[in-house]
Every structure is written in C-alpha cells, then in structure tokens.
Amino acid sequence: MSTDNPLFSGNEENTGFKTAGQVAYDIISEKILAGVFEPGMKLSRRKMAELTGVSVIPVIDALNRLEEDGLVESKPQWGSFVTTPTRKKIIEMYMLREAIECQVARILADGMTSEQEKILREIAKPLDNIKFAKETHVDIAKYHYQFHSRLTDFTGCSTLQNALRKTSLFYILYKAVGHTRADYTQESRYWHELLLDEIVSGDKDRAEQAMRAHINESYEAILKDI
Amino acid sequence: MSTDNPLFSGNEENTGFKTAGQVAYDIISEKILAGVFEPGMKLSRRKMAELTGVSVIPVIDALNRLEEDGLVESKPQWGSFVTTPTRKKIIEMYMLREAIECQVARILADGMTSEQEKILREIAKPLDNIKFAKETHVDIAKYHYQFHSRLTDFTGCSTLQNALRKTSLFYILYKAVGHTRADYTQESRYWHELLLDEIVSGDKDRAEQAMRAHINESYEAILKDI
DNA sequence: TTGTTATTTCTGTTATAACATAAATTACAT
DNA sequence: ATGTAATTTATGTTATAACAGAAATAACAA
Numbered sequence: 001m002s003t004d005n006p007l008f009s010g011n012e013e014n015t016g017f018k019t020a021g022q023v024a025y026d027i028i029s030e031k032i033l034a035g036v037f038e039p040g041m042k043l044s045r046r047k048m049a050e051l052t053g054v055s056v057i058p059v060i061d062a063l064n065r066l067e068e069d070g071l072v073e074s075k076p077q078w079g080s081f082v083t084t085p086t087r088k089k090i091i092e093m094y095m096l097r098e099a100i101e102c103q104v105a106r107i108l109a110d111g112m113t114s115e116q117e118k119i120l121r122e123i124a125k126p127l128d129n130i131k132f133a134k135e136t137h138v139d140i141a142k143y144h145y146q147f148h149s150r151l152t153d154f155t156g157c158s159t160l161q162n163a164l165r166k167t168s169l170f171y172i173l174y175k176a177v178g179h180t181r182a183d184y185t186q187e188s189r190y191w192h193e194l195l196l197d198e199i200v201s202g203d204k205d206r207a208e209q210a211m212r213a214h215i216n217e218s219y220e221a222i223l224k225d226i
Numbered sequence: 227m228s229t230d231n232p233l234f235s236g237n238e239e240n241t242g243f244k245t246a247g248q249v250a251y252d253i254i255s256e257k258i259l260a261g262v263f264e265p266g267m268k269l270s271r272r273k274m275a276e277l278t279g280v281s282v283i284p285v286i287d288a289l290n291r292l293e294e295d296g297l298v299e300s301k302p303q304w305g306s307f308v309t310t311p312t313r314k315k316i317i318e319m320y321m322l323r324e325a326i327e328c329q330v331a332r333i334l335a336d337g338m339t340s341e342q343e344k345i346l347r348e349i350a351k352p353l354d355n356i357k358f359a360k361e362t363h364v365d366i367a368k369y370h371y372q373f374h375s376r377l378t379d380f381t382g383c384s385t386l387q388n389a390l391r392k393t394s395l396f397y398i399l400y401k402a403v404g405h406t407r408a409d410y411t412q413e414s415r416y417w418h419e420l421l422l423d424e425i426v427s428g429d430k431d432r433a434e435q436a437m438r439a440h441i442n443e444s445y446e447a448i449l450k451d452i
Numbered sequence: 453t454t455g456t457t458a459t460t461t462c463t464g465t466t467a468t469a470a471c472a473t474a475a476a477t478t479a480c481a482t
Numbered sequence: 483a484t485g486t487a488a489t490t491t492a493t494g495t496t497a498t499a500a501c502a503g504a505a506a507t508a509a510c511a512a
Contacts, residue, residue: 017303019302019465019466020466021465021466044493045494046493054467055466055467057283057467057496058466060287060495061290064291076245077245077493077494078474092386095385096326096386099325099328099329100322102328103322103324103328107321155321157321159392160318160322163322166385246495246497247495247496270463270464271463271465272464280497281496281498282497302464303463303464304504305464306464
C-alpha cells in the first residue's frame, strides 16, 4: 500500500533506496490511515523506533512530516498523538478544499487540452458508477481523491497539489475512524462527468460554481454525520 | 525580528524557553528573509550547526520546517539550499494565494462582526497611505501581510491561515532578493478599504470578485518584473 | 598540458547515549 | 483509607560519533 498509493508523495523517485525516515513515515502513516493507530493515541518516539526498526532520529523526522500532513498533532516538550478528526477540523478541511478546488476549476476552464479531458473522463465514468455497497468508505475516498488529484495535477501547480493532498489525507483519516453513517447510495451519480462538462465550457465562473456545488454536496452530507 | 514578527508561527507561546531546533529555525530563517543567505546558497548541516550554536540534529529539524515553508529546497541525499524565486514558482504562489484569499473573502462576507471590521479598517487606512518612498519593499510586504493575515484570522480557519503564511513567506523572500523594479507609487490607493466595503456588503460573490481583483493587481505588477 | 586515478575532504544520515523534565508509582505518615 | 513526599520510570530533546557516499583535490602518467 505504501509504494503504489498516489497519496504518498514521499521521495519515491529514488533507486529503490529508502531512507530510514521514509521507512518510519511509511509504516506509521499506514497504521494511522488504516485505523490501527486510533485518534488520540500517543506515539512515543521510542516505541515507534522499536516498531519501525529504526532509531529515534528518523522517527522524529517522520513524526514532523506526519504533523505537517495533519495526521499527527504535537504538544512541544510533551509528545505526539494521532489527530482526532473533530467537527471543527473537518469544517476547516472543507474550507481549504473548497478554496483549492474552485481555483483548480477556474484554471482548467482557462485551458485544458482534449488529451487531459480524455484522461479525466476515463476516471470519472467508473467513479460515477461505483457500487457503493461493494467498496469500503476508505477505498471510495481514495478513488475520489484520484480524480481530484489528477485534476489538480493538470493545473501544473504543485502548491495547489500539496494543499489538496493534505485535505485528502485528513479526509481518509476521518473515514478510517469508521463512525461514518452517511448513506452514500443517495449521492448523485454522474457528478464528476457533469463537472467536467462545466470545466470544458471555458467559463471560469461556471466551472467554479459547479465545483463549489460538487464539494458542498459532500460537505453537507458529512455535516450530518458529526 | 524573530519574536515580534507575526510571520513566525513557531511555538512561541512557551515560557521563554526555546528549543534548540527553534533557535536554529529563527536564525536561519532570519538570514534568508533578510537576503543574507542568497537564493541557491547551499545550507550545509554542519555549517549551520556551527553558525547557530546547536548540533546537527536540531538543524535538520529547522531545515525540514524551512522546506515546508518553501524557503528552502532539498534534494534527498544531496543537501539543502535557499529557494530561488523563479517565475514559475511566483506564479504558483499567486495561484495558491488567490485560492486562499478569495475563500477568505467569501467566508467573511457571510459574517464579520463590526468589531472585526473596526480592527481591519484601522490597519487598512495607514496601509493604503504608506509613503512608498520611505519604506523598503520588504517592510511594505510585511505590512501588507499583516492586513491579509488578520483578515484570514477572522475566518477562524487555521488551515487557511497556514497556507496563506507560506505564500507570504515566499513573497517576502522574493522581495528580499532585491531585483524588484516595479514602481509601487503607481499602485492604487484605498484598495484595502474598498476591499472591506465589498466584504461587509454581505454578498459572497462580490467579496470574492473584489479580492480577486485586488490580488490580480499585485500579480500583474510582478509579472512585469520577471 | 591533459586525461586518469587515488586520496582526501565534505556531506547527509543515523545509531547511541546522556540530560532534563514530566508522569507514574511507591513509601510513608496521618 | 487517604493525602503527601520520595523514588522510579518514561519521555522529549539533543550532543557526539560513526558510516557511507559524493565531490573536490592531489598525484601521476601520457
């Protein structure tokens, strides 16, 4: 899961060599996103070092990166623990996601190649037809991110990509916790294909509006959960 | 500069105690933002340790944070160096800033207290009347950030605040390099007060549009520079 | 002079161990 | 039994030193 997952942007262009810090990051993040390390759990440096098979120095590095990712929180001089997805944090995550993705929609409305559109439609179609009963919430979340991540990629703007990645990590963390009660079978189908229609229209404002509606649908659904 | 500067969000709520990593971060970031460490300059771990008076471990921590801030870039297994503000990076920074601040404008249009408006107007007025000849570009950039940062604060959304902070750090880095040729005396006055007018109108779309225009003015001016 | 090889230096990385502080536990007195 | 003090344990932090690989320099041959 750690190497073939597009979520992990860790330096993986290397020649198979993994730094010790990367090893620790991969293991710990995998445990968190799989729900093994539950929110609020304390992540002791020494325990994590023992678990991952490296020393405390690379563990500190890994925990720092995880904190930047929003998966871990730290009180200085006290310790690190798995982030608890509170209502407030989820709302904040959506505020940022809306900001990023609306901007992405505007940029792409300004100029998206037909080649890019083709690629996106190939992702959108199966995504809009997912059998919700057969997939876990986490899997669906990752599939969703795949589409939006590719969309953001096509802006060529890495700063937007990095910001979006964080919101997705947090979203997956929330889904991994498991107390999700929303009924996703009621979600609109064909949303992503319609979204693409609006983007290729070339009208920035229309594209933005469609994206905002798309995100708000997910937002409203989650607000009922928490 | 390190403790009274609102740009530095490092854990400064502590009881005067500074961790070694924080010491290193403060010193190195100050040198970078002051232009002493020029873009492209290699920041050797050992040299930085000697300079800051701490060991290499906290220096690594500081460099990691500086990389997250966008002030430093690293090639794994090779080293860290001061970020060079290329045209592409500046454009990307503006894309992110526009995304963040337009969202801020929308949120505040939805509900900003009169107390908050009062505070913002007290910052906006002198900002709109700055004597450009008497201030350095860096000082003006910091003053500017003070307004926009406070604006973002009032959304209560720390994720937007963190994202905005990065764009501002990069902007200041760019200004610190010094080859800025734009004539800022031609910039519109009263822009920030007018911006507040649009936000308090309560119309999200109007607020967003005004913010976008505000940022684009700065954007267009800088594009001529680079 | 120029191209090649060997050596030296420098670098990022990380394991080990020490230090100081906070938490938890025990010991003890009331 | 309960509150307090002493002690032990655990933890974050960081200095030191070692390891491996890259870069630069020196030595040497053509």
